[in-house]
Amino acid sequence: MSKFFLGIDLGGTNIKIGCFDENLKLHAKSSAPTHAEMGPENVIDSIEQTTKELLNNNSFTLDDIVSVGIGSPGPASISEGIVISAPNLPEFQNVPLRKLVSQRLQKPVIFENDANAACWGEYVVGAGKGVKDMVFFTLGTGIGGGIISNGELVHGHKDNAAELGHMIIYPHGGRFCGCGQRGCVEAYASASSTARRATEAIQAGTPSSLKKVYKKNGEITCKDIFEHSANGDSFAREITNGTAEALGILCVNIIHITGPQRVVFAGGMIAAGKPLLDGIKKYFNHYIWPLKQESLEICFATLGEDAGIIGTAALALHNSQNE
Amino acid sequence: MSKFFLGIDLGGTNIKIGCFDENLKLHAKSSAPTHAEMGPENVIDSIEQTTKELLNNNSFTLDDIVSVGIGSPGPASISEGIVISAPNLPEFQNVPLRKLVSQRLQKPVIFENDANAACWGEYVVGAGKGVKDMVFFTLGTGIGGGIISNGELVHGHKDNAAELGHMIIYPHGGRFCGCGQRGCVEAYASASSTARRATEAIQAGTPSSLKKVYKKNGEITCKDIFEHSANGDSFAREITNGTAEALGILCVNIIHITGPQRVVFAGGMIAAGKPLLDGIKKYFNHYIWPLKQESLEICFATLGEDAGIIGTAALALHNSQNE
Numbered sequence: 001m002s003k004f005f006l007g008i009d010l011g012g013t014n015i016k017i018g019c020f021d022e023n024l025k026l027h028a029k030s031s032a033p034t035h036a037e038m039g040p041e042n043v044i045d046s047i048e049q050t051t052k053e054l055l056n057n058n059s060f061t062l063d064d065i066v067s068v069g070i071g072s073p074g075p076a077s078i079s080e081g082i083v084i085s086a087p088n089l090p091e092f093q094n095v096p097l098r099k100l101v102s103q104r105l106q107k108p109v110i111f112e113n114d115a116n117a118a119c120w121g122e123y124v125v126g127a128g129k130g131v132k133d134m135v136f137f138t139l140g141t142g143i144g145g146g147i148i149s150n151g152e153l154v155h156g157h158k159d160n161a162a163e164l165g166h167m168i169i170y171p172h173g174g175r176f177c178g179c180g181q182r183g184c185v186e187a188y189a190s191a192s193s194t195a196r197r198a199t200e201a202i203q204a205g206t207p208s209s210l211k212k213v214y215k216k217n218g219e220i221t222c223k224d225i226f227e228h229s230a231n232g233d234s235f236a237r238e239i240t241n242g243t244a245e246a247l248g249i250l251c252v253n254i255i256h257i258t259g260p261q262r263v264v265f266a267g268g269m270i271a272a273g274k275p276l277l278d279g280i281k282k283y284f285n286h287y288i289w290p291l292k293q294e295s296l297e298i299c300f301a302t303l304g305e306d307a308g309i310i311g312t313a314a315l316a317l318h319n320s321q322n323e
Numbered sequence: 324m325s326k327f328f329l330g331i332d333l334g335g336t337n338i339k340i341g342c343f344d345e346n347l348k349l350h351a352k353s354s355a356p357t358h359a360e361m362g363p364e365n366v367i368d369s370i371e372q373t374t375k376e377l378l379n380n381n382s383f384t385l386d387d388i389v390s391v392g393i394g395s396p397g398p399a400s401i402s403e404g405i406v407i408s409a410p411n412l413p414e415f416q417n418v419p420l421r422k423l424v425s426q427r428l429q430k431p432v433i434f435e436n437d438a439n440a441a442c443w444g445e446y447v448v449g450a451g452k453g454v455k456d457m458v459f460f461t462l463g464t465g466i467g468g469g470i471i472s473n474g475e476l477v478h479g480h481k482d483n484a485a486e487l488g489h490m491i492i493y494p495h496g497g498r499f500c501g502c503g504q505r506g507c508v509e510a511y512a513s514a515s516s517t518a519r520r521a522t523e524a525i526q527a528g529t530p531s532s533l534k535k536v537y538k539k540n541g542e543i544t545c546k547d548i549f550e551h552s553a554n555g556d557s558f559a560r561e562i563t564n565g566t567a568e569a570l571g572i573l574c575v576n577i578i579h580i581t582g583p584q585r586v587v588f589a590g591g592m593i594a595a596g597k598p599l600l601d602g603i604k605k606y607f608n609h610y611i612w613p614l615k616q617e618s619l620e621i622c623f624a625t626l627g628e629d630a631g632i633i634g635t636a637a638l639a640l641h642n643s644q645n646e
Contacts, residue, residue, distance in 0.1 A: 156582015259479015289503040
C-alpha cells in the first residue's frame with residue numbers, strides 16, 4: 001500500500017493543502033480562504049473540511065495518510081506546536097495548532113513555522129537539493145528565512161533563530177526597522193523597504209523616471225523600481241544596488257557564521273530575476289575575503305508558492321522515517 | 324575498571340595534554356613546547372613522548388585510555404582530521420594529524436579545531452553548562468569562536484563555519500581587517516585591534532594618559548587601555564566603548580541567526596573583567612529590539628587555559644558514548 005503525506009500551509013490569506021506520496025510527488029492540492037479574523041476554531045474547521053474534500057475529490061481516504069505537516073506564521077513554539085501570536089493571524093494567541101489539527105484529522109501532526117517549512121521544502125526537493133548546509137531567505141514585506149546545518153533545521157533557544165532580516169549592518173545612522181532596531185538588512189532590502197526608500201526620495205524631489213509612476217499610482221512598488229532600473233533610470237539603479245548590497249553583505253556574514261554551501265533567496269522579489277541575483281553576487285564578491293570568494297553558491301528558490309505545502313509534507317515524511 | 328580520556332591541545336607555542344575520567348575530572352596534565360618550526364614529524368614525536376611520560380608519571384598506562392581528543396589551529400578539515408594550513412603551525416600543510424596521532428598512540432582519535440574544542444569544553448563543564456544553544460567567542464589576536472546548536476557543534480560546509488570575528492558591521496568606511504575585508508568586528512574588538520586603534524590615535528596626537536605608556540614602552544596593550552579607562556581617561560574609555568559596542572552588535576546579530584540562549588566570551592581580553600562585560604551588555608541592550616532584550620545571557624568563560632584539554636577530552640568521551 002502506498003503511503004501519503006499531507007502538507008498544510010496556513011497563511012494570513014489562504015490555507016493551502018497538498019497530498020504527496022513518499023517521493024514527495026504532488027497528487028492533489030487545494031486551497032481555501034483563511035478568514036483568520038473569525039478565530040482559530042473556524043480556521044481549524046476550515047482545515048478539516050478542506051482536507052476531507054481534497055481527499056474525497058481525489059479518491060483518497062484518511063487511511064491513506066501516514067501523517068500531516070503544518071506550517072504557520074510565528075512567533076511559535078515549534079517543540080510544543082503552539083502559535084504564540086502572529087501578526088498575520090489576528091485572534092491567534094497561544095493556539096495549540098498541532099494538537100487541534102491532530103485531534104480533527106486523527107493523524108500525527110508535525111508543526112513548523114512557515115519560513116522554516118519553505119526552507120525545508122527547498123532543501124529537500126528544490127534549490128537546496130544535494131547540499132547539507134544551506135541558508136534560505138524570503139524577500140517579502142519582511143526578510144525571514146531558515147537555516148539548515150548538517151541536514152537539520154536550526155531552531156535555537158525558544159525557537160527564535162533565523163530572524164535573518166534583523167542582522168544589523170548599518171549600526172551608525174542606519175534606517176529604522178519595523179522591529180525597533182536600526183540598520184537591519186530588512187530596513188533596506190525587503191520588498192517593502194526597497195519601495196519605501198524609493199518613495200521617500202521621490203517625495204523629496206529626487207529626479208527619476210519613477211516620478212511619473214508615483215504621480216499616476218500614488219505609490220511605487222518594488223516591481224516598478226526593478227523595471228525602471230533595467231530601463232536605465234539611474235536613481236532606480238541606485239535603489240536596486242542598495243538592496244543588492246545589503247543582501248550581499250548578509251551573505252558574507254552568514255557564510256562566516258553557519259558556513260552554508262548554498263544560499264537560496266525566495267519570495268516575491270525574486271521575480272526581479274537575473275539583475276537582482278547578479279547584483280547580490282557582485283556585492284558578495286566585493287565584500288567577502290578573497291579566500292572565500294568562490295565558496296558560496298547563491299541562487300533563487302525553485303518551488304514558488306508550493307514551497308510551503310511541499311516543505312510541511314516533507315517534514316511529515318522526514319519525521320515518519322526517523323521514528 | 325575506570326575509563327580515561329586524553330585531551331590534547333596543540334597550540335603554536337605549547338602542547339598541553341590532560342588525562343580525564345568519565346566525569347571529566349582532571350587526573351593529570353602536562354605540557355611541552357611545540358617547536359612547530361621543526362615540522363609535523365617532530366611535533367608528533369613530542370605528543371607521543373609527552374603523553375607516555377604523563378601516563379607513566381601518574382601510574383596510568385595506555386590501556387587505561389579509551390580514546391583521545393586533539394584540537395589544533397585551523398583551517399582544518401574536521402571530518403578528515405587534517406590540518407590544511409595554520410598560521411601558528413608553520414610547516415603544517417595538509418597534515419593528517421588525527422591519523423598520525425592515532426597510529427602513535429594506538430587509540431581512536433577525535434579531531435577538532437582549537438576554538439570549537441574550547442567551545443565544547445565550556446559547553447560541557449564551563450560557562451555554557453546546562454544550555455543547548457550557545458555561541459562562544461575568543462577575544463585574542465583575532466576573534467574566533469564556536470557555535471552549539473541543539474547540543475551539536477556547527478561545522479558548516481567544508482568546516483568553515485564560526486569565523487565569527489569576520490562578521491561585517493561597518494561596511495561603509497570601516498577599518499580594514501587582516502582577512503582582507505573591511506568593517507569586520509575583529510578589526511575593532513580583538514585584543515590586537517583594540518590596542519591598534521588606541522596606538523594609531525596616540526601616534527596622531529590624541530590627548531590621553533596612555534601617551535606616557537606609549538612613550539615609555541613603545542607600545543600600548545589592551546590591558547593598558549582597560550586600566551586607563553577604569554582610571555577615568557576619556558580617550559581610553561572611548562576605545563573600550565568601541566570594543567564593547569562591536570561585541571554588543573555581534574551579540575545582536577548572532578541571536579537573530581542561531582538563536583543561542585547564552586553567549587560566552589573567552590580569551591585574554593576577558594581579564595578586563597566587569598567593565599568589559601557590562602559594556603557588551605549595555606550595547607547589546609541598546610541595539611537589540613525590545614522583545615529580545617531579556618532573552619540572551621552574556622557571560623565570560625570559566626575554564627581558562629584548560630578549556631582546550633577539557634574540550635578535546637570531552638569530545639573523545641562524547642564520541643565514545645555515541646558509538
